[in-house]
Amino acid sequence: MLGLGGAYASGQSTARDSQARILWAVVNSDATFARRSKGIAAVVHVAPGQYRVLASSDVRNCAYQVTGGDDGLGVPPRTYGDSAQGFFDARSAFVEMYDAAGTRIDSDFYLTIFCGDLTGL
Numbered sequence: 001m002l003g004l005g006g007a008y009a010s011g012q013s014t015a016r017d018s019q020a021r022i023l024w025a026v027v028n029s030d031a032t033f034a035r036r037s038k039g040i041a042a043v044v045h046v047a048p049g050q051y052r053v054l055a056s057s058d059v060r061n062c063a064y065q066v067t068g069g070d071d072g073l074g075v076p077p078r079t080y081g082d083s084a085q086g087f088f089d090a091r092s093a094f095v096e097m098y099d100a101a102g103t104r105i106d107s108d109f110y111l112t113i114f115c116g117d118l119t120g121l
Helices: 015-019
Strands: 021-027 033-036 040-047 050-055 063-068 080-085 092-098 109-115
Touching: 021 040, 021 050, 033 040, 050 109, 063 080, 063 092, 092 109
Parallel strands: none
Antiparallel strands: 021 033, 021 109, 040 050, 050 092, 063 109, 080 092
């Protein structure tokens, strides 16, 4: 049982576990979804290399992680990204994507939003 608490490993649920959420999206460079989890509602292309990903509920006080990638089976591009809580909307995450020279560019990306108490997972 490496890393798993007894209640989680045995399939027993706790109140803390029911509050934890992991939302994710695979977004194409043109601001369309390749894939997404339940709870991810929309994506908006704001400017070159800038995107807003909207969830169906409040994602403030969550952690955001973005990785450049390819939405299919191709070779991933040499891109990287930054993510943060969205501006003016409690339901959004803001993403910026960059090329190797640090220039903002439109790029496919993977976004994960971690919410709630995930310490028991």
